[in-house]
Amino acid sequence: MLNTMSELSRPQPDGRQGTPDDAAAVSALRSAVMRLSRRLKHQRVDESLSPTEMSVLGTLARCGSATPGELARKEHVQPPSMTRIVAMLEAKGLVRLEPHPDDRRQKVVTQTEQAEAMLEESRRKRNAWLAELVSGLDEDEWAKLRAAAPVLEKLAQL
Numbered sequence: 001m002l003n004t005m006s007e008l009s010r011p012q013p014d015g016r017q018g019t020p021d022d023a024a025a026v027s028a029l030r031s032a033v034m035r036l037s038r039r040l041k042h043q044r045v046d047e048s049l050s051p052t053e054m055s056v057l058g059t060l061a062r063c064g065s066a067t068p069g070e071l072a073r074k075e076h077v078q079p080p081s082m083t084r085i086v087a088m089l090e091a092k093g094l095v096r097l098e099p100h101p102d103d104r105r106q107k108v109v110t111q112t113e114q115a116e117a118m119l120e121e122s123r124r125k126r127n128a129w130l131a132e133l134v135s136g137l138d139e140d141e142w143a144k145l146r147a148a149a150p151v152l153e154k155l156a157q158l
Helices: 005-009 020-041 051-063 068-075 079-091 113-134 139-157
Strands: 095-099 107-111
Touching (some): 051 068, 079 095
């Protein structure tokens, strides 16, 4: 049984919203996150890399070395697609394939120092762009955004 009014109005896992205001808030959040994400993706250092290739490098940076199959699962792509992506990244000198420590039939994908430097520069550029945007907020808006950041991070991890 639900205990509070806020639990009654919270959107449900099956997509139902408690009130029209909840439905509007969910829609506004989705739209704002999508637009901001698209704009952030345009703040790239290396325009020759696709968003998927950048995502793979980001996954390697966050999670460490992985097999192509593990990367495919994490990136929600088919293994043959990941094999092609890894080959392109290897040709650009951004990843290297190393023998798997336990299974000689497999390879482990590891990002190179060049990839680390490129990702760091990309983060710096995106952070600077975002800092410029938030400089236009008033103190109350900035405080709310700072408070919302951990909640948005939690949503991104679910």
